[in-house]
Amino acid sequence: MTAGLSGPMPAEAEIVRLAGRDVRVRWRRSARARRLSLRVDAREAEIVMTLPPRVERAAGLTLLRSHAVWVLSRLDHLPAAVPWHDGGEVLLDGRPHAIAHCPDGRRGVWIEDDVVKVSGEAPFLRRRLTAFLREEAGRRLGARLAQIGGPAGLRPRRIVIKDTSSRWGSCSADGTVMLNWRLVMAPADVQHYVVAHELAHLRHMNHGPDFWVLVAGLTPHRHRAETWLRRHGPGLLRAA
The missing domain is CATH 3.30.2010.10 (Metalloproteases ("zincins"), catalytic domain)
Structure with a gap:
């Protein structure tokens, strides 16, 4: 939570060898960044490196390798991805709700007795639930x-x-x-x-x-x- 919105340029990703392991690194060039920074993106399980103007990628790699232990520890402690599927669970207001696929339903997605019911074809369940x-x-x-x-x-x-x-x-x-x-x-x-x-x-x-x-x-x-x-x-x- 911050008091402003950053404006990075489109990012590019690559696999980088770090302490004997392959990690995914996403490079972001930001005209507003004042210093080189790195963070762990929990959603994508990858490293995000932000480069200010005129700072080279090599400097980012140096920073990344100097923080290898911290980075790998953060990645190792990320929770496993929880894909939504029929019979699975989703939180709403902190309370678990069962997910039920109702292919013949005509109501899109709706909640009934703490069950989130999703109509339509199975391959579109996650997209419909997200929407x-x-x-x-x-x-x-x-x-x-x-x-x-x-x-x-x-x-x-x-x-x-x-x-x-x-x-x-x-x-x-x-x-x-x-x-x-x-x-x-x-x-x-x-x-x-x-x-x-x-x-x-x-x-x-x-x-x-x-x-x-x-x-x-x-x-x-x-x-x-x-x-x-x-x-x-x-x-x-x-x-x-």
């Missing part, structure tokens, strides 16, 4: 934005629901709030905190003391939510 969850995220998170921000006079100029690989939310200087649709799978208090965090950025585009005072006034869930996201957030990113 349904994105719509649910827009509806539920949008309602939370209004519920939390309205009384405080914090109203985004625009709301964007996206599928990001590292951020749960962000707020740009023009008042646009972005939220990761996968938050709809997290418990309600986690959603509440992330929404409050981004709304607070409408008034404070930083993480200074005034920002955190405002966050505390908007939500009581900060510490529990941050702990939950550290522990379980990568699992949400690996679900599909």
Whole structure:
């Protein structure tokens, strides 16, 4: 969760040998980056290297190899991917829901007695379920934005629901709030905190003391939510 949106150029991926293992590295050239950086993309189980202007790929490889132990440890501790399928499970508001394929159904995707039912042909189950969850995220998170921000006079100029690989939310200087649709799978208090965090950025585009005072006034869930996201957030990113 940050106070701004980055603008990297299209990325290219390759396999790099690191400490005797092959790892997937995605290179991003960003005109806004001030320094070389690397991170582990939990969703794709790959390394993302961001290069500022005029910084060569060789410098990125040097940084990557100097952090080989940390990188490989992070990759090894990623949760296994959880593919959605008939008879599987999906989270909604932190509660597990069974997935049931209903090929003769005429309702698209719907919830019935804590079961998410998906109509249509089996090969399209994951795509239909993803589209349904994105719509649910827009509806539920949008309602939370209004519920939390309205009384405080914090109203985004625009709301964007996206599928990001590292951020749960962000707020740009023009008042646009972005939220990761996968938050709809997290418990309600986690959603509440992330929404409050981004709304607070409408008034404070930083993480200074005034920002955190405002966050505390908007939500009581900060510490529990941050702990939950550290522990379980990568699992949400690996679900599909």
